[in-house]
Amino acid sequence: xxxxxxxxxxxxxxxxxxxxxxxxxxxxxxxxxxxxxxxxxxxxxxxxxxxxxxxxxxxxxxxxxxxxxxxxxxxxxxxxxxxxxxxxxxxxx
Amino acid sequence: xxxxxxxxxxxxxxxxxxxxxxxxxxxxxxxxxxxxxxxxxxxxxxxxxxxxxxxxxxxxxxxxxxxxxxxxxxxxxxxxxxxxxxxxxxxxxxxxxxxxxxxxxxxxxxxxxxxxxxxxxxxxxxxxxxxxxxxxxxxxxxxxxxxxxxxxxxxxxxxxxxxxxxxxxxxxxxxxxxxxxxxxxxxxxxxxxxxxxxxxxxxxxxxxxxxxxxxxxxxxxxxxxxxxxxxxxxxxxxxxxxxxxxxxxxxxxxxxxxxxxxxxxxxxxxxxxxxxxxxxxxxxxxxxxxxxxxxxxxxxxxxxxxxxxxxxxxxxxxxxxxxxxxxxxxxxxxxxxxxxxxxxxxxxxxxxxxxxxxxxxxxxxxx
Ligand code: SF4
Ligand code: SF4
Numbered sequence: 239x240x241x242x243x244x245x246x247x248x249x250x251x252x253x254x255x256x257x258x259x260x261x262x263x264x265x266x267x268x269x270x271x272x273x274x275x276x277x278x279x280x281x282x283x284x285x286x287x288x289x290x291x292x293x294x295x296x297x298x299x300x301x302x303x304x305x306x307x308x309x310x311x312x313x314x315x316x317x318x319x320x321x322x323x324x325x326x327x328x329x330x331x
Numbered sequence: 332x333x334x335x336x337x338x339x340x341x342x343x344x345x346x347x348x349x350x351x352x353x354x355x356x357x358x359x360x361x362x363x364x365x366x367x368x369x370x371x372x373x374x375x376x377x378x379x380x381x382x383x384x385x386x387x388x389x390x391x392x393x394x395x396x397x398x399x400x401x402x403x404x405x406x407x408x409x410x411x412x413x414x415x416x417x418x419x420x421x422x423x424x425x426x427x428x429x430x431x432x433x434x435x436x437x438x439x440x441x442x443x444x445x446x447x448x449x450x451x452x453x454x455x456x457x458x459x460x461x462x463x464x465x466x467x468x469x470x471x472x473x474x475x476x477x478x479x480x481x482x483x484x485x486x487x488x489x490x491x492x493x494x495x496x497x498x499x500x501x502x503x504x505x506x507x508x509x510x511x512x513x514x515x516x517x518x519x520x521x522x523x524x525x526x527x528x529x530x531x532x533x534x535x536x537x538x539x540x541x542x543x544x545x546x547x548x549x550x551x552x553x554x555x556x557x558x559x560x561x562x563x564x565x566x567x568x569x570x571x572x573x574x575x576x577x578x579x580x581x582x583x584x585x586x587x588x589x590x591x592x593x594x595x596x597x598x599x600x601x602x603x604x605x606x607x608x609x610x611x612x613x614x615x616x617x618x619x620x621x622x623x624x625x626x627x628x629x630x631x632x633x634x635x636x637x638x639x640x641x642x643x644x645x646x647x648x649x650x651x652x653x654x655x656x657x658x659x660x661x662x663x664x665x666x667x668x669x670x671x672x673x674x675x676x677x678x679x680x681x682x683x684x685x686x687x688x689x690x691x692x693x694x695x696x697x698x
Contacts, residue, residue: 249478250476251439251506253413255387255413255415257387259334259337264387266387266388266415267415267478268415268442268480268506268507269388269417269480270388271339271388323549324549325548325549325550325551325552327549
């Protein structure tokens, strides 16, 4: 998931849901879910199929001005890997 | 809020009725005595109370949940609460029209169980002709764009088909394949001699499943649930007693697991008599095996006690006659000899097919 041209999109089976118990977001899918921190939530929200990874990094760098773009890129790639391994992204055709 | 005991999943057993008769059914053996089902409004209130407690996943199961003619309002109600709703079904009786209605009301995922890839064996295990209708059901699920989970309960008669099962799941574009070895409780315990595979069968299946899991990573999830009869340590049954799951049975009894009420001496309560939150936090039955105070030796001092919580209480009761002991599936348990002798019996009877005692409403008669 390092290609700069792909535009990640969450699989339709995935639902992002606010969790009142913890104040965090949960990414729900069959039988289970992931508890997300704020960055992961922000990344998940950008997985709409419209953003390239570069675009995501730019956007998030502006939102989190205390984090370096390199660090953000690492976070984005790491989280997209987690999603891809679990089959939570639309397959590239 | 104490996160140690937070339910994430409500397992709503809507009915014990089912057109099939699987010899490993997880419903209690005396299911037919419990035919008073709670009504639509009660279920909707239970969903509401469960969501307030922290539940985000809803499993609609049974028996066969499609036999409830109020599935539509139930799914609609769950959708309004933003619950992730899974329909767990044998696929019978289903029509394309009903499924598409359920989808439009907010159904998120469908799990269809199959017994084998061969229709004759599948029908024999299910105890009724059903295979071709299951195939139809799976196609309808994917053609409506719903994620499809295929669940197969593995045992000695179908475990050698593991490649074919994976193949079938790929062909119908399943999203997830659960290859779940039988849990030897209830009906399955009664049929253990006919169902328990040998160690060689398990090892072979495990290897094939692991290869498929790696090959299909990111495309189809392949889950292989090892039988604890062939593991060194037991599984963390239900992720711990009263920790992550609430089961509500067809009569409205709230339970930590499907068969908890078959353990004598535990007191469970009905959702019609007490709020779910009170039951979850304060009922004697839910608190009985929480925490560490109840732990027996050798669990009390074992490092794995926070991983497996001493294993399955129901299995312990049904094999040992005392739910408070270490799960006999654990190699460190005083009762492990029971499991070892079942394994020996399995290895001696390879190649012979033993008659099933099908799930039946009439006493415990076999046919
Ligand atoms: S295990 Fe078989 S008999 Fe039992 S509820 Fe499921 S489909 Fe019906
Ligand atoms: S002794 Fe108890 S805690 Fe330790 S592995 Fe066995 S069942 Fe688990």
